[in-house]
Amino acid sequence: MRVSSPILSREQLKKWIDNRRERWNMKKSLVIGIVSALCLGGSNVSAIVSFPNTAAIASAEKLVISADQSRVWAMDANEFGSKAFDVKTGAKIHTLEEDMKDFTVSDDGTRHVALVEDGFVVYDATLQPMQSKVQTVSINQEKVENFSYAVFVPNSHTVIFLADESDEGKLIGYDLDKKVVTFVRGTQQFGELLTSKQYVYVKGEEAVYVYTHDGKFIREIPSVDDTVLNDIDVTRDDVLVVAEDATAVHVYDGKNDFQTVAPRGFVTAIDRGVQSVAIDPSGSYVATLDEDEQFRLFDRSGRRIFTSLDKRDDFTKGPIAMTDQANTIMIGSEEGTNLYDGSKVMERTTSILIPKVHAAIQAGKKQTLQLSVRQFNGKTKTIRTGVNWSTTSKTIKTKKGIIYGVKPGSYTLKATYEGLSVTLKGKVTQAPLASLSDVDWLKRHWSSIEKSGTFEEAYPFSTPFNQIQGVEAAIGVRESVFHGPMVQGVIYTNKTTAEQKYSNRIKNMTLIPSILKRNINQTEVIHAFGDAYKLNKYKSAVHYLFDINKNRIDRFDIFSYITYYSARIKVEIYYDKNKIVRMMSISQF
Known part of the structure; x- marks a missing residue:
């Protein structure tokens, strides 16, 4: 498992690399906006996975995690040596003071190799030098002492070296126990x-070169985006991740002939080139740092995991490293290397659902929106913040986590959270009349009169009179008394005057506000209906009697009434001396 940051490339190629990067940056600037839009969808996200900072260790340009993942070696050439720390607590365990260019440890912890100026030094488990002098390697009686990189073959004491960078270049295998060269081959690739x-x-600069442990060349994995490679990492089971100077990280499966996980790469949820990359030993998680030192974490499928580290601004371009299942995440900062507890990665979001409660809302009402989030560990939680809510429907509005019912009709509600989106179809219904204020109640009735020629929820005029089921009611003045069934405060009659013959059709509807416990005044009527077409005043009160089931309920002393017209409907509203509505009558003409 590789856990180091990229060490600087050869000085003589630096200018060439800079030129390639400049060319790529010009190309990249054209696609950054497109990539960002595709990956994030403009969503407003909120990290729910907390990765607390558990410790801080020394600054490093390379991190080497022991095979049992109990300790990490931080190597810093500027600090002249390597220090070992406990992965969980950050407590310092060992210090190896040596002016070194590179450092590596065998799986069993009994061999430590430091590359120095004129060769390498091998230390035992207690960090004591195993030779009295700096070691070199002899190939065809030629001494090799200019080593640049070193790494152990897993479960062995065989070291792979990159050497003679300034000469023809060599890739060397060397058995420390037998003190023999296992293979040697030329190379021009030093990274x-x-x-x-x-x-x-x-x-290499634009490709990764793969060899067997005995130096046999297997294949070249070229840059996908035609740019330089910034960093790579690999698991012991050959899951290889490659970070180019681009916005995608490419993942290759060495057990499947290095097929890519996705042809175009899967880590595209950043808008700057990836500088450092790490994969955990299980191959489940990939971590990146981009050019702006922004941290990102992804699962094997490429889905981003939103964490508390995403907005940190004190990271450097590396190194980064992870233990198995991302339980501990190590990130270089300006003042050292921070250790974070990543065990809560199991709480990451795997799916989202809009609750059914948001499938219906009344016009004029509002709801506080909430989202059901299912985590990787199987738990479900409800959240109200950090969700981007939207709709293209005109029947509702969404603003600051609130849904407002605008008018009756269907709608589609969309929620976007942590890169996931879900929709829900719903319907806006009318609020019950009984729940409305007096003015809104009047407006609804007026709207119904304009649209259907009757009070809202009332029978239409075409309804056969004998089909209306209600209590027996009567309202009358002097010799004119009108009988009929009363339903929800509306009395239906089938004649309009005493002289007219009865009909099997509704002729008149009279609504009694007091039955519905409403006290409506003239100002409210004008506010809802507008100015009256005609105002009629009586010289003295006209007494209307109101009975239910032949019992006297009330006597309305009417002093005035106003008339409104809508199409072929006449609306008459009767007031007492205090301008309180006692009756509302509609009829056809």
Whole structure:
């Protein structure tokens, strides 16, 4: 498992690399906006996976995690040496003071190799030098002492070296126990050096080169985006991740002939080139740092995991490393290397659902929106913040986590959270009349009169009179008394005057507000209906008697009434001396 940051490339190629990067940056700037839109969908997201900072260790340009993942070695050439720390607590365990260029540890912890100016030094389990002098390697009686990189083959004391960078370049296998060269081959590629159970990997400028443990060349994995490679990492089971100077990280399966997980790469939820990359030993998680030192975490499928580290601004471009299942995440900062507890990665979002409660809302009402989030560990939680709610329907509005019913009709509600989107179809219904204020109640009735020629929820005029089921009611003045069934405060009659013959059709509807416990005044009527077509005043009160089931309920002393017209409907509203509505009558003309 490779856990180091990229060490600087050869000085003589630096200018060439810079030129390639400049060319790529010009190309990249054209697609950054498109990539960002595709990956994030403009969503407003909120991290729900907390990765607390558990410790801080020394600054490093390379991190080497022990095979049992109990400790991490932080190597910093500027600090002249390597220090070992406990992965969980950050407590310092060992210090190896040596002016070194690279450092590696065998799986059993009994061999430590430091590359120095004129060769390498091997230390035992207690960090004591195993030779009295700096070691070199002899190939065809030629001494090799200019080593650049070193890494152990898993479960062995065989070291793979990159050497003679300034000469023709060599990739060397060397058995420390037998003190013999296992293979040697020429190479012009000098970059990161990694090993797995099966292969050796060398990062070139625009490709990764794969060899067997005995130096046989297997294949070249070229840059997908035609740009330089910034960093690579690999698991012991040959899951290889490659970070180019682009917005995608490419993942290759070494057990499946290095087929890519996705042809175009899967980590595209950043808008700057990836500088550092790490994969955990299980191959389940990939971590990245981009050019702006922004941290991102992804699962194997490429889905982003939103964490509390995403908005940190004190990281550097590396190194980064992870233990198995991302339980501990190590990230270089300006003042050292921070250790974070990543065990809550199991709480990451796997699916989202809009609750059915949001499938219906009344016009004029509002709801506080909430989202059901299912986590990787199977738990479900409800959230109300950090969700981007939207709709293209005109029947509702969404604003600051609130849904408002605008008018009756269907709608589609959309929620976007942590890169996931879900929709729900719903319907806006009318609010019950009984729940409305007096003015809104009047407006609804007026709207119904305009549309259907009757009070809302009332029978239409075409309804056969003998089909209306209600209590027996009567309302009358002087010799004119009108009988009929009363339903929800509306009396239906089938004649309009005493002289007219009865009909089997409704002729008149009279609504009694007091029956519905409403006290409506003239100002409210004008506010809802507008100015009256005609105002009639009586010189003295006209007394209307109101009976239910032949019992006297009330006597309305009417002093005035106003008339409204809508199409072929006449509306008459009767007031007492205090301008309180006692009756509302509609009829056809």
